[in-house]
Structure formats: structure tokens, C-alpha cells
Amino acid sequence: MQVTSEQLLDDTLVERRFLLADVPGLLWMPVAPATPVPLVLMGHPGGLDGMYPRLVARARSAASDGFATATLELPGSGGRPPLPEVEAARADLRAALAAGEPVAGEVVDRLVLPLVEAAVPEWRALLDALLALPEVGGPVGFSGGVVAIGVRMARVEPRLVAAGLFAGSFVPRSILEEARAVTIPLHLLLQWDDRGNDRQMALDLFDAFGSAEKTLCANLGGHTGVPAHAGDEAARFFRRHLAPAPS
């Protein structure tokens, strides 16, 4: 991990930009933590520059709980080499949505599965790099989307202890099956009127998770309309599972 810049954003938050191999990423740390801190990996739909304001707001909230946060650019997004087959699938998805037609499972597979296959090894390499830093100690959570990436991470990465996922994108059938093998505590956020999503599939995904502790938090509104109280609730989920119990 090659740090390319470090900046104090205010008196609570430090931002480091880095390259992991050739993948750009960001790490936010609370200022001067007393001990190695827990870590939240923050998923997003791709395009770090456009997502930056929302990511830094989430980082600031997590830092107020004493957590580091980090994220990576997604394969095919931002300045990374495009993935033509994924772009073709995205065009098919948009055409189906625009025509009011059901989205074929094979389109969802072509759109999401290559992303999952490419991104998850990168996120796991990020975890290796971050946990090697003396100031980052774990436990580790995964927060946000792409929800299918979060499911795969929760299934394969034993260092994850909690996942707070955003059911804001289509879910391949095979990922629903993978969710049955997920057993870590799970908080699933769903926007009830998210038009670029399939509500029933999100409910099926919630049902599928094998976790003994799982919560579905569904709110009226579209993809970007998550109410503040639902964001607060997700933060409390990570506080319960990542923060050391007060002694």
C-alpha cells in the first residue's frame, strides 16, 4: 500500500489517499487514537470522486465512534480500465428498466458477478494491508453496497465480524444462495421505493442470510432517500459489534 497523501480534514479526522497495487483508495482515521482501532470497510457503487462527499460523511460518523474506515475504487469505475461486458450488461439493465420490463436474471448475473469476482480479492488485499498498520487493530465490519460484494465478503472473509449492507442493487440468484452460508450479525437497509432495485429480491436476500442476528430496516423513499435515523441505526449496529464493551 503506497500512501500518496495525508491530510488533516479537521481536528477529528485524518484522510490518507493510497494506491493498492494500481487501485486508488482512501483511509480515514480518528485523530490520535489511544489504541489500535476497529475498522469499517465502506462499499459504494463505484466512482470514488462522485461518492466522496457521502463517503467522508460516513467516515466522520464512524470516527466519532473511534473507528477507522477505508474504501477502494471498484473495478471498471473511476479512472480504472473499463469492463466492457459489465457496461453492456448495465445498458441492458437500463433498457429493461426504462421499458418497464422485468430484469432478466442473466442480465443481473452479467452485471454483478464479474464485479464481485474482481472486487472481493482486492478488498481482501486491502484488509491485509490495513491490518498490518499498527494503528488499525480490528474487529472489522463491512458497510454499504454493492450488496452482492458485501455478501461474498461476509461469506469468504473470516476477519469480518459484522455486515451492515445496503440492499440498493440487483442480486444474482447465486448470491442469494451464498447468503445462506453467512452467519455474522447482519443489518440490511432497504429503501422501499428504490426504482433501480427489486424489493422482493431484497426481502428474499434478508430471508436467506444464515445469521442468528439479522435486522431489516426498510424505509419509505427512493435509493438516495435513506432517512437520517436509519443511518444512525446502522451506526449503532456497528457500535454494538465493533466497539469494545465499556468496562
Place this chain on the structure above:
Amino acid sequence: MQVTSEQLLDDTLVERRFLLADVPGLLWMPVAPATPVPLVLMGHPGGLDGMYPRLVARARSAASDGFATATLELPGSGGRPPLPEVEAARADLRAALAAGEPVAGEVVDRLVLPLVEAAVPEWRALLDALLALPEVGGPVGFSGGVVAIGVRMARVEPRLVAAGLFAGSFVPRSILEEARAVTIPLHLLLQWDDRGNDRQMALDLFDAFGSAEKTLCANLGGHTGVPAHAGDEAARFFRRHLAPAPS
């Protein structure tokens, strides 16, 4: 309203038992509130004596937020005259559940609608009586179940400003239709594996509410397994809608 006893439960909570006409009820007040307090009407499945420990725990939590809470025995429950037709419907419901058969809509109607018709005027009379007390000022919320009673109350009672309902019992089709006319903020708690309930009907009910602010909080587990964090979240819902904003 005839107060039959008043008791200091500890240094934070006063309990008054009363009769409203011949219906027994309970009122819990924070000790020595500075101003007239908001009120939460607490629904329950019937049988105040059996429900008492859970009700007083909810009352204690509400009092810590500065709220009064009150409840009434349900028609046909506790020491009140039995409702033979409702009991017959309950027997039919249990027989269907025991046989693993679908519960017929007419059974749900015969079980729930007479309760709604009988209980709602009593709860509204309770509201008249409580708001006449100098120490109770509103705003008023409705919390818990029977969910169909909560829906009817939210539809007909203009003094209710928020409803935090427990989707833990069957919902007549006509009550689903009534939910479309409900516009107050809504928090719906659902236990995902509640065997004496119909999950899809609970999801349909959430979908039906006309409220611009509504949240579904679903958790793994059976009817009585609501996790503590979900109870906390419901309490925060009422705090947002009933507590005066800090100045």
C-alpha cells in the same frame, strides 16, 4: 375515570390503577414532571395481569424519556365478560395453525374486527379522560398491538401523532385498506419467524400505510423474541415524534 390505587414503584415511576366505566386500566407517570407530559397509549394482546411485567418495563422506558403511558384491558380479556364469537374464531385460528393450514380471511375477520369495533371507542374515551388531567398534555402516540386496533386508532383519532405498531397478529383485509388512509409517522416492528402471524400480510400492511414517514424494523426470531436494540429503536421513534425539540 375512577382511580382505585396510586403507588410509587420507585423514585422514577408512579402507577395509578383505574376503572374507566367498568374497564380496568393503568396509568404510569414520571415522578414530578416539570410540565404536562406527552402520552403513549400501550396496546397489548389482552390480559393485563399476564402482560403486566412487560407493560411496566415499557412504561419505565417511556418515563425515562419523560412520557406518561397508559393501557386498558381489552374487551373479552382479563376479568371482562367473554366474547364467545371471538373465542370461537380464536379456536378456528388455532386449529388451522396446528394443522398447518392457511388461515381463512373470514376467521381473521371474526377474530379481529369485533375486537377493533369494541376496543377503539374505549381507547378514545381513555384519551379524553387522560388529556383532561393537568399533568398529561400530549402529543400522543400509540404503541404495540393488537396491530389492527392501532391501525384503526391511527385512522380515526386525530390526536394521535405517531404510531409504533407490532405486527404480531393477523390483519383483516379491510384493515389493510384502512391503513392506506393513515398518514401519521409509522414504525412497524415485525418478528420474521412469528409463527402465529402471516409475514406477507405484515409486509403488505407496511406497504399499505399512506404515511410519508414509515419504517419497517424486522428481526430474526419469534413473537416474543424482539431484540433489545429493536425496542430501543422504537423508543427513539417516539422520542423523535413526541418529545419537544431541545431548545
